[in-house]
Amino acid sequence: MTDIPPAENQDQPADFHCGYVALVGRPNVGKSTLMNRILGQKLSIVTAKPQTTRQRIAGIKTTRDGQVIYIDTPGIHLAAERALNRYMNRVAHAAFHEVDLILLLIEAGRWSKQDEHVARSLESVEAPVWLVVNKIDLVPEKSRLLQFLEQKVRTDRFSEVFLVAAKTGDGVDSLENRVKKFLPFSRPFYDEDQFTDRSERFLAAELIREQLMQRLHQELPYSLTVEVEEFKRTGGLIRIGAIVWVEREGQKQIVIGKGGDVLKFVGTRARQALEALFDEKVFVRLWVKVSRDWSDNERALRQFGFDEQN
Ligand SMILES: Nc1nc2c(ncn2[C@@H]2O[C@H](COP(=O)(O)OP(=O)(O)O)[C@@H](O)[C@H]2O)c(=O)[nH]1
Ligand SMILES: [Mg+2]
Structure with missing residues (x-):
């Protein structure tokens, strides 16, 4: 050179x-x-x-x-x-x-x-x-x-x-x-302690979705998406409230599980993963809602963050 x-x-x-x-x-x-x-x-x-x-x-x-x-x-x-x-x-x-x-x-x-x-x-x-x-x-x-x-x-x-x-x-x-x-010689583009370009909210939604995808089968993993509504640090704790969106009424009960056991399991696993990532105590609350056929609906996709700018 x-x-x-x-x-x-x-x-x-x-x-x-x-x-x-x-x-x-x-x-x-x-x-x-x-x-x-x-x-x-x-x-x-x-x-x-x-x-x-x-x-x-x-x-x-x-x-x-x-x-x-x-x-x-x-x-x-x-x-x-x-x-x-x-x-x-x-x-x-x-x-x-x-x-x-x-x-x-x-x-x-x-x-x-x-x-x-x-x-x-x-x-x-x-x-x-x-x-x-x-x-x-x-x-x-x-x-x-x-x-x-x-x-x-x-x-x-x-x-x-x-x-x-x-x-x-x-x-x-x-x-x-x-x-x-x-790679070319250049000064760094990001601070040395930054490890992603994504927000903590995004990472939280993803880790919750990962647990859901692992726990659920057939078409369900592809029919759901997670929207983080609340992400707050209070009293040494991160409080995360998220909605799990599914495509049809019938899918709602499967995601909740008998007596809420699926959602509970997912919430616990997601909390552990989030605590490992953020190195802080985390509290997770999940709801399930229906957005009919959201995955084939351009407007719903934008609402859930599937934006060309992202
Ligand atoms: N045996 C084996 N499995 C792997 C390896 N890398 C990834 N996997 C598995 O392949 C699957 C898909 O991995 P993922 O990273 O999600 O693939 P992506 O869709 O290309 O991002 C997961 O079950 C991984 O554990 C590897 O080096 N060896
Ligand atoms: Mg991948």
């Missing part, structure tokens, strides 16, 4: 990298798990169900020599029939154009039509695309993994290929370092 700026140039320190990196891929490949692993903090919610992440969220990692702003995106999926799903695809695609680098995640041993669709839609993007093969713990034999890459994935489309397991941390350090060194 010959064009390192002089040290007196305050805007471009020669020893500090900073930039934006998007995590993209089809649903369920482990984008949010990877971001949480890198941050060492449970920031973005994770479940075994696809389409858990609905909105973009930045996770900011600041170290001595750099600040990497990872953008976790909703998974790009083919059948986007409802307004919410179309919104999710738009959010994911928008992230392509706002970043210095794109990490395309796939699952070790699996290359599906949806992966191909995402890879294709990245072809016209200006930022370089690196391939991150996640979940290598699921394919322990190296030879099978290499065979998969050779036969199923056209790796020549990517300038770099990484093998990682976000769940165990395998390979994540070296990925992080390569990413950081790749």
Whole structure:
């Protein structure tokens, strides 16, 4: 590198990298798990169900020599029939154009039509695309993994290929370092103690939704959303009041559970997760309400925070 700026140039320190990196891929490949692993903090919610992440969220990692702003995106999926799903695809695609680098995640041993669709839609993007093969713990034999890459994935489309397991941390350090060194020299964009661009209200709604998605089955996880109505710090306690919106009257009782047991369980688990995140005592109160077919209603989506600006 010959064009390192002089040290007196305050805007471009020669020893500090900073930039934006998007995590993209089809649903369920482990984008949010990877971001949480890198941050060492449970920031973005994770479940075994696809389409858990609905909105973009930045996770900011600041170290001595750099600040990497990872953008976790909703998974790009083919059948986007409802307004919410179309919104999710738009959010994911928008992230392509706002970043210095794109990490395309796939699952070790699996290359599906949806992966191909995402890879294709990245072809016209200006930022370089690196391939991150996640979940290598699921394919322990190296030879099978290499065979998969050779036969199923056209790796020549990517300038770099990484093998990682976000769940165990395998390979994540070296990925992080390569990413950081790749980013331009720049002063940090965020304060060093800031770890996300999202509000505490947003994080609270997400952690509550995560517990609901884990506890409920079939279409219910996709039929609900959480709106935080109250978020107040009083007397050494954070008081959180949230509405769980469902799409139909019949879903309400399932979310409440027999004698309220589902809601109680979810409230307790969410409180524990929120106390771990905020490192403060938390009190959670949940209500369930019906907003008919909200996930296919543009106005309801805006009310619940699914806004293009977010
Ligand atoms: N075995 C294994 N599972 C993983 C790994 N990374 C993520 N997962 C699991 O894959 C599922 C989807 O993860 P998530 O991060 O929500 O995927 P996203 O939809 O791409 O954000 C969850 O059940 C994760 O625990 C990994 O490295 N190994
Ligand atoms: Mg996710």
